[in-house]
Amino acid sequence: QKTKSNFFDKITKAVAGKSTVDEEVLDNLEEALMTADVGVDTTIEIIERIEQRVARDKYVGTGELNRILQEEIEAMLVDSTDNAHKDFSVPKKPYIILVVGVNGVGKTTTIGKLAYNYKKAGNNVILGAADTFRAAAVDQLTIWSERVDVPIVKQAMGSDPASVAFDTVQSAVAKDVDVAIIDTAGRLHNKVHLMEELSKIKRVMKKVIPDAPHEVLLVLDGSTGQNALEQAKQFMQATEVTALAITKLDGTAKGGVVLSITNQLKIPVKFIGVGEKMDDLLIFDKHEFVDTLFSLER
Amino acid sequence: MFNSLSERLEGAFKNLKGEAKISDLNIANTVKDIRRALIDADVNYKIAKEFTDKVKDKALGEKVLNAISPGQLMVKIVRDELTELMGGTEANFNSSGNPAVILIAGLQGSGKTTFSGKLANYLKTKKGKAPLLVAADIYRPAAIDQLTVLANQIGVEVYAERDNKDAVAIAQNAINEAKTKNKNVVIIDTAGRLAIDETMMTEVANIKNAVNPTEILFVVDSMTGQDAVNTAKAFNDRLNFSGVVLTKLDGDTRGGAALSIKYTVQKPIKFVSSGEKMETLDVFYPDRMAQRILGMGDIVSLVEKA
Numbered sequence A: 001q002k003t004k005s006n007f008f009d010k011i012t013k014a015v016a017g018k019s020t021v022d023e024e025v026l027d028n029l030e031e032a033l034m035t036a037d038v039g040v041d042t043t044i045e046i047i048e049r050i051e052q053r054v055a056r057d058k059y060v061g062t063g064e065l066n067r068i069l070q071e072e073i074e075a076m077l078v079d080s081t082d083n084a085h086k087d088f089s090v091p092k093k094p095y096i097i098l099v100v101g102v103n104g105v106g107k108t109t110t111i112g113k114l115a116y117n118y119k120k121a122g123n124n125v126i127l128g129a130a131d132t133f134r135a136a137a138v139d140q141l142t143i144w145s146e147r148v149d150v151p152i153v154k155q156a157m158g159s160d161p162a163s164v165a166f167d168t169v170q171s172a173v174a175k176d177v178d179v180a181i182i183d184t185a186g187r188l189h190n191k192v193h194l195m196e197e198l199s200k201i202k203r204v205m206k207k208v209i210p211d212a213p214h215e216v217l218l219v220l221d222g223s224t225g226q227n228a229l230e231q232a233k234q235f236m237q238a239t240e241v242t243a244l245a246i247t248k249l250d251g252t253a254k255g256g257v258v259l260s261i262t263n264q265l266k267i268p269v270k271f272i273g274v275g276e277k278m279d280d281l282l283i284f285d286k287h288e289f290v291d292t293l294f295s296l297e298r
Numbered sequence B: 001m002f003n004s005l006s007e008r009l010e011g012a013f014k015n016l017k018g019e020a021k022i023s024d025l026n027i028a029n030t031v032k033d034i035r036r037a038l039i040d041a042d043v044n045y046k047i048a049k050e051f052t053d054k055v056k057d058k059a060l061g062e063k064v065l066n067a068i069s070p071g072q073l074m075v076k077i078v079r080d081e082l083t084e085l086m087g088g089t090e091a092n093f094n095s096s097g098n099p100a101v102i103l104i105a106g107l108q109g110s111g112k113t114t115f116s117g118k119l120a121n122y123l124k125t126k127k128g129k130a131p132l133l134v135a136a137d138i139y140r141p142a143a144i145d146q147l148t149v150l151a152n153q154i155g156v157e158v159y160a161e162r163d164n165k166d167a168v169a170i171a172q173n174a175i176n177e178a179k180t181k182n183k184n185v186v187i188i189d190t191a192g193r194l195a196i197d198e199t200m201m202t203e204v205a206n207i208k209n210a211v212n213p214t215e216i217l218f219v220v221d222s223m224t225g226q227d228a229v230n231t232a233k234a235f236n237d238r239l240n241f242s243g244v245v246l247t248k249l250d251g252d253t254r255g256g257a258a259l260s261i262k263y264t265v266q267k268p269i270k271f272v273s274s275g276e277k278m279e280t281l282d283v284f285y286p287d288r289m290a291q292r293i294l295g296m297g298d299i300v301s302l303v304e305k306a
């Protein structure tokens, strides 16, 4: 549990008895944001917004400042247009989710957690093991499918991932399931041929269901720094990412780079990973996220 | 960012010529730009500050000779400082002993298992060793299978106990196995763990105490952001590791975490991992890393053109 001793307390001390936002407050703000991986440009943008708001609204006191800060930062986090994910209901049937991201961020684990939650909400779920590349990737997803007790579509290691994705979507239709979640191999966004492979996976799925995949979930490791922005841009280009999941936020990393990503690319964050077990998935909450962004202690 | 940095490095000094000296006045913005470039490269905020303060001290009073522009001089100072910081202690990797015991540790998904395979391959093919890979990750689904697949690719044996839930005992048993099978290097792959997970940190500390490793390598994803400092410090406090492995350098990250870690724990970076194939293991070049962090390639070529 993150402690209550947070940045807002620090700010309160820094401005106590003062009538304007002074250098010291802004320095503290800069430090808090940058050490949370918010990055230089976005930090400067936030500070400028605060300065403008304070000038316009006539800054009154520390309580006000805290509220303004929360508001301005929350405004950078785009809301998702639908709320179906919040109760794991399905907007259409079969609902096809394609999960993508760089190596080791937590794609397969997140799929296990999603399957668990969708199933718990009363849906029939099927998994597709389209990571046919990484050592024992199919075995790993198979163990998750057994844990959650949902069927899995798979082929031999080394087979064409697009073919597995195709089979999975077809099987989802044939078996009349509610949700199909497809795993893909981790790939660094600067590897052109691997990114093209993703585009192909997506194209092939459309042969079965023209508007599939309905969700392309980009998984980002919460401890990643500024490179996450480049990841999001490149995956967006290759697959039109529709939502983000941020993992490993049970650690001490804050995942602040998400601010820049959603601000620039307008992709909503839907899920947060907070552990390795199947119930360690949370629905993203703006307010809580901004709050923990500033928590000073572990 | 980096183009504008190199431009600003030049621009900031355009009025400074000949015998003039770098002064407090003409350096302030430049130092700020360098600091921002470092933070954008994921160097820890506080370390970036300390580093640029040091650079500033070095630069102040330096005479700008006709042969060298102030911009070039600053680039040189930054690069030299960064290279020195990244290098430092000689990065020897010790695989002597019978068997030598190498313990691998780090956060979840950082690349430990892949690196374990690569290291075994390297020691086998380049150093003529007989490695034994040990599957001491008893948590991650299919962790043993993953290590086994990699081991088969490189023709190395794996020691695993599928029903044993005691990672310490597995590691100990593996060493006995190595002795009976004449394996002279034991590489222990452990589960990923968070630095704040007490139980898991105690487990890896217990493994260390039980097997008395020759080398303890901390494996870290080169894309890590500001938190690299906390994590490296926490692992070092518990394990006093002997070296760092930087992974996924085949990406396009600037890799500032490398600087933060080096600065914080003062341990050498012994290997870099740059790919998913078993051959993609490299020794570490401090100067290359220094240039990568600052995007110096761009800056230096720009300055050289001028």
Ligand SMILES: Nc1nc2c(ncn2[C@@H]2O[C@H](COP(=O)(O)OP(=O)(O)OP(=O)(O)O)[C@@H](O)[C@H]2O)c(=O)[nH]1
Pocket (backbone or CB within 6 Å): A101, A102, A103, A104, A105, A106, A107, A108, A109, A110, A131, A134, A137, A184, A185, A186, A187, A247, A248, A249, A250, A251, A272, A273, A274, A275, A276, A280, B108, B109, B140, B192, B194
């Ligand atoms: N602490 C923590 N660990 C996580 C979380 N999500 C995933 N992990 C761990 O991170 C490691 C990598 O997770 P995977 O699901 O295999 O990641 P991936 O993206 O599928 O990896 P590749 O397929 O190899 O690219 C595993 O050890 C997971 O248990 C999380 O939210 N918190």
Ligand SMILES: Nc1nc2c(ncn2[C@@H]2O[C@H](COP(=O)(O)OP(=O)(O)OP(=O)(O)O)[C@@H](O)[C@H]2O)c(=O)[nH]1
Pocket (backbone or CB within 6 Å): A103, A104, A134, A186, A188, B106, B107, B108, B109, B110, B111, B112, B113, B114, B115, B137, B140, B143, B190, B191, B192, B193, B247, B248, B249, B250, B251, B273, B274, B275, B276
């Ligand atoms: N591109 C690239 N991928 C890498 C590199 N090192 C590891 N990987 C990939 O990163 C992912 C995670 O690697 P693992 O070796 O499973 O990481 P780990 O630290 O053992 O993970 P856990 O055991 O779950 O904590 C896999 O997809 C690997 O193939 C590297 O240097 N470059």
Ligand SMILES: [Mg+2]
Pocket (backbone or CB within 6 Å): A107, A108, A109, A131, A137, A183, A184, A185, A186
């Ligand atoms: Mg995976």
Ligand SMILES: [Mg+2]
Pocket (backbone or CB within 6 Å): B112, B113, B114, B137, B140, B143, B189, B190, B191, B192
């Ligand atoms: Mg592993």
